Amino acid sequence: MSRCTVDDWASDVPDRKLDEVRRTLGGPHPAVPADLSRRAEERGRRLLHRRRVLHGVLLALAVAALIAFTVLAILTWPWNGATPPETAPPVTW
Amino acid sequence: MRSGHEESERRRSYEFEAFVGGAAGRLLHVAALLTCEDAKACDQLLCHALSRAYLNWTRLRGEDPYAYARQELVLAYARRAGARWLHREPRDGRLSRLTAQERLVLVLRLYEGVDEEQVAALLGMPVDRVRAVCARACNTLRSTPPAAAAPVAVPAVAGGAR
Numbered sequence: 001m002s003r004c005t006v007d008d009w010a011s012d013v014p015d016r017k018l019d020e021v022r023r024t025l026g027g028p029h030p031a032v033p034a035d036l037s038r039r040a041e042e043r044g045r046r047l048l049h050r051r052r053v054l055h056g057v058l059l060a061l062a063v064a065a066l067i068a069f070t071v072l073a074i075l076t077w078p079w080n081g082a083t084p085p086e087t088a089p090p091v092t093w
Numbered sequence: 094m095r096s097g098h099e100e101s102e103r104r105r106s107y108e109f110e111a112f113v114g115g116a117a118g119r120l121l122h123v124a125a126l127l128t129c130e131d132a133k134a135c136d137q138l139l140c141h142a143l144s145r146a147y148l149n150w151t152r153l154r155g156e157d158p159y160a161y162a163r164q165e166l167v168l169a170y171a172r173r174a175g176a177r178w179l180h181r182e183p184r185d186g187r188l189s190r191l192t193a194q195e196r197l198v199l200v201l202r203l204y205e206g207v208d209e210e211q212v213a214a215l216l217g218m219p220v221d222r223v224r225a226v227c228a229r230a231c232n233t234l235r236s237t238p239p240a241a242a243a244p245v246a247v248p249a250v251a252g253g254a255r
Binding site: 016017020021026029030032036037043047048056062081 | 094143200203
């Protein structure tokens, strides 16, 4: 029996050996379970719901962080008033 | 707003069912070849791949949902094969004499007709290696015909009196 070499697979020319292996791969077909579509859809919907909840939580966190930062920045902004009295007077020549 | 959301959900469900009706048989065959006809593993792989397709259905606009589902199936199998990647498992089936990696390459190349470059990219291997693994798998498969594939019990060696 002749052996396949790497070169046999380099070309796309359909030959006997290739067809032989293809026939092995073909063959009888297992039956698809009747409820597969329903189960896959249910699982997909669950995953989708989980993803949406996660996105919602992340969005809420981001908004809360933004609000907290803004409030903090307004409250503790260092140069929003006049020049503090203890600051040295500006040097003029 | 609400009705628009429900409408898109219904459309997704409708399109998905049509897709599963057309693609499930072929995907199941791929899963059966990969898992050596292990019905439970097949079902899990297929359910995983299809549910991932459902999850990302709206993102697949303009893409082939079959290729996506197949990719998810293949990657899930590769993850699961993990440590057993390069070892032969004692199962019976058409491809039981191959390793998980050989099975994966052979099925993608010859049953699914995916290009070498795409297989290499999918599995994270160099193209040369894909070609070599495919040739080796083909040789293994052809060296013993399917009829003789059943595992032969090794006769116990008579120890003799000591």
